Amino acid sequence: xxxxxxxxxxxxxxxxxxxxxxxxxxxxxxxxxxxxxxxxxxxxxxxxxxxxxxxxxxxxxxxxxxxxxxxxxxxxxxxxxxxxxxxxxxxxxxxxxxxxxxxxxxxxxxxxxxxxxxxxxxxxxxxxxxxxxxxxxxxxxxxxxxxxxxxxxxxxxxxxxxxxxxxxxxxxxxxxxxxxxxxxxxxxxxxxxxxxxxxxxxxxxxxxxxxxxxxxxxxxxxxxxxxxxxxxxxxx
Amino acid sequence: xxxxxxxxxxxxxxxxxxxxxxxxxxxxxxxxxxxxxxxxxxxxxxxxxxxxxxxxxxxxxxxxxxxxxxxxxxxxxxxxxxxxxxxxxxxxxxxxxxxxxxxxxxxxxxxxxxxxxxxxxxxxxxxxxxxxxxxxxxxxxxxxxxxxxxxxxxxxxxxxxxxxxxxxxxxxxxxxxxxxxxxxxxxxxxxxxxxxxxxxxxxxxxxxxxxxxxxxxxxxxxxxxxxxxxxxxxxxxxxxxxxxxxxxxxxxxxxxxxxxxxxxxx
Numbered sequence: 001x002x003x004x005x006x007x008x009x010x011x012x013x014x015x016x017x018x019x020x021x022x023x024x025x026x027x028x029x030x031x032x033x034x035x036x037x038x039x040x041x042x043x044x045x046x047x048x049x050x051x052x053x054x055x056x057x058x059x060x061x062x063x064x065x066x067x068x069x070x071x072x073x074x075x076x077x078x079x080x081x082x083x084x085x086x087x088x089x090x091x092x093x094x095x096x097x098x099x100x101x102x103x104x105x106x107x108x109x110x111x112x113x114x115x116x117x118x119x120x121x122x123x124x125x126x127x128x129x130x131x132x133x134x135x136x137x138x139x140x141x142x143x144x145x146x147x148x149x150x151x152x153x154x155x156x157x158x159x160x161x162x163x164x165x166x167x168x169x170x171x172x173x174x175x176x177x178x179x180x181x182x183x184x185x186x187x188x189x190x191x192x193x194x195x196x197x198x199x200x201x202x203x204x205x206x207x208x209x210x211x212x213x214x215x216x217x218x219x220x221x222x223x224x225x226x227x228x229x230x231x232x233x234x235x236x
Numbered sequence: 237x238x239x240x241x242x243x244x245x246x247x248x249x250x251x252x253x254x255x256x257x258x259x260x261x262x263x264x265x266x267x268x269x270x271x272x273x274x275x276x277x278x279x280x281x282x283x284x285x286x287x288x289x290x291x292x293x294x295x296x297x298x299x300x301x302x303x304x305x306x307x308x309x310x311x312x313x314x315x316x317x318x319x320x321x322x323x324x325x326x327x328x329x330x331x332x333x334x335x336x337x338x339x340x341x342x343x344x345x346x347x348x349x350x351x352x353x354x355x356x357x358x359x360x361x362x363x364x365x366x367x368x369x370x371x372x373x374x375x376x377x378x379x380x381x382x383x384x385x386x387x388x389x390x391x392x393x394x395x396x397x398x399x400x401x402x403x404x405x406x407x408x409x410x411x412x413x414x415x416x417x418x419x420x421x422x423x424x425x426x427x428x429x430x431x432x433x434x435x436x437x438x439x440x441x442x443x444x445x446x447x448x449x450x451x452x453x454x455x456x457x458x459x460x461x462x463x464x465x466x467x468x469x470x471x472x473x474x475x476x477x478x479x480x481x482x483x484x485x486x487x488x489x490x491x492x493x494x495x496x497x498x499x500x501x502x
Contacts, residue, residue, distance in 0.1 A: 102345050106320055111342035 115139050118214040120206050124151055124235060127211075132167045132185060142201055142213055143174075144183060145169065152232040153201045153213050155188045160194040174198065187221065197221040200231045281347040285489040289499035294498040299373065303366035308485065310359040313477060315449035317352040325404070329463045356398055363394050375499040386484055393481045400473035406466060414469070415461050419453035428452060463501035 075233070078083070081131030119140055126157075127133055127146040136142045141156045157166050163178035173190075174183040188197045202217035211233065219231035226232075252258055259277045293299065324343060325335045339348040348461040367387065368415040370376055376384035403414045422430040426437065429450045447459055457464030492498060 103320065105344045105349060107323065109324070109338075109343045111338070 080230040116215045118212065120208075121153075121213050123210055124205075124233060127151060131184075132169075134167055136213070137164075140215065141213065142211070143209070144203075146211070147185075148236065149204060149236065150232040150234050151211065152187075153203050155199045155201055155215070155218065157199070158194060159189065159196045159198060160192070165198075166185060202230050203233045204230065205233065240355065250452040257373055285486060286495065287493040290497045291500050294500040299501055300498060301365060301369050303369055305368055307359060307362045310355050310362060311481070311485070313387060314352060314355045314359065317348055318474065318478075321352055322474060327404065327466050329406065330398055332404065332466060336405045336407075341428050352401075356401060359397055360394060363391055367391060373499060373501065380491075380495045380499065383488060383495060386488050386491065390481060390484050390488060393477055393484065396475045397473060397481070400469040400477065403461070403466060403469045411461050414465065417463075418455050418461070421455050422450065435453065 006080040007036075016074055028052065093124050119136075121133075121136060121144055124146075127144060129146050129148060129169070131146065133144040133146075136144060137156055143154045143156060145154065158176040158178065158181055160176065160179055160181045163176050165174040165176035165181065165183065167173075168175050172185060173183075174187075176182070179193050181189060181194035183189050183194070183198050186197075187200065189195070201215040201222075202219070204212045204214070206212040217229055217230065219225035248391045249270045253280050262276075264272050267273040274288045277288045326332065338350065339349045341372050370384065370387070397416060399414075402417075422428045424434075426433050427445065427450060428434060429443075429447050429452075431445075431447055431451075434445045434450070435443070447453065447461045453459065455465075455468070456462075457468045468495065473498065
């Protein structure tokens with residue numbers, strides 16, 4: 001940090017070796033520096049060859065002619081500048097692109113620990129008529145229901161804001177604890193803020209005769225999709 | 237032809253640089269004069285920690301080795317990679333080791349963990365080299381003696397960060413290294429069961445400092461390395477120590493400036 005004459009402690013010679021003349025020739029420099037801390041702090045550890053501002057000024061016009069390489073608006077960029085800028089910024093951009101891509105990719109793991117979206121749920125005859133089977137709720141977020149004609153599976157995601165309702169056996173309804181939406185056993189909404197019925201997920205028979213439930217296919221009542229034969233398994 | 241492509245870009249650039257947002261961020265224009273350079277440094281919360289001016293000889297690479305800068309850069313790399321690792325790592329006895337293996341095999345860029353690990357090794361080395369440089373150039377002398385002291389604390393924090401990070405993979409190496417390392421805390425004067433003067437702290441025939449309440453217990457959260465230890469080391473490694481290091485680094489950089497910038501060659 002070039003020292004300006006203004007910031008030099010008063011009385012200190014410009015080229016004085018710090019720690020010597022400054023303490024006024026005290027017999028014990030250490031004691032003096034301890035007593036006069038602020039003065040000691042302003043000492044510089046090394047002498048300066050030349051303070052800023054003492055640089056001899058060149059007479060105007062004597063400045064040697066040198067190509068000015070500072071860019072100005074509208075002026076052409078020199079070939080050298082262009083190459084340097086192009087190479088530099090290309091490398092910087094490439095490095096940032098690679099870095100950000102890899103970091104972004106890092107956030108998407110190759111292995112998931114969540115359960116698969118389709119699963120077998122046992123044989124159709126294992127389900128009793130008029131009973132809501134809650135065995136698959138926790139792991140797969142699905143209720144399996146059998147009535148006189150069919151087996152269907154309802155998604156446990158409330159159509160209001162996505163909480164998980166509970167099946168209340170005594171009241172024969174799905175009741176959402178978040179905002180009080182209620183659904184019949186069929187999945188049709190009848191109370192609370194839910195705007196539409198629960199969604200069905202695809203039900204079919206696997207090759208071994210078990211119920212195959214596929215959560216990737218959803219069927220909305222209000223869209224008439226519950227008529228789709230894939231949305232239930234007929235039991236006649 | 238080229239201008240037809242460049243003119244809209246120039247226009248957009250001018251619009252951006254004339255906006256209030258731009259003026260709020262870049263308050264003092266381009267740093268083309270000495271005065272503007274100083275103003276740019278002083279009005280930036282990050283840059284103002286750095287000396288406004290440094291002597292050319294003082295920032296020569298063969299004088300500073302840029303070791304402090306490299307150390308700080310490594311600290312930033314470690315903070316960033318550590319943050320990414322925290323997305324996957326769970327500090328429990330049940331999951332810790334499995335998560336470390338997952339980080340190498342099931343997550344894209346299994347190299348992230350290695351970056352963190354090798355970065356940590358490198359940082360310990362650069363901190364020592366920085367210290368060596370400061371010593372060899374006499375930059376620890378007044379008025380920089382206080383900054384030297386801060387640097388020593390930063391060195392200890394770096395070593396503690398390495399030490400606490402060592403346990404987190406929760407493999408045999410980690411568990412026994414921390415077992416051995418934390419045994420040293422037994423020898424703490426007054427605060428360790430086997431330390432000097434600890435035996436003299438008694439109330440009648442009850443020893444006030446015992447294995448259940450000494451410095452080693454405070455470190456481990458238990459009498460041997462276990463789940464409480466893992467959690468303690470994790471919190472220290474991810475929050476406590478980096479926070480302390482960051483605060484002290486700010487002071488460290490600030491003092492460099494206040495003590496007259498990077499010291500010049502003797």
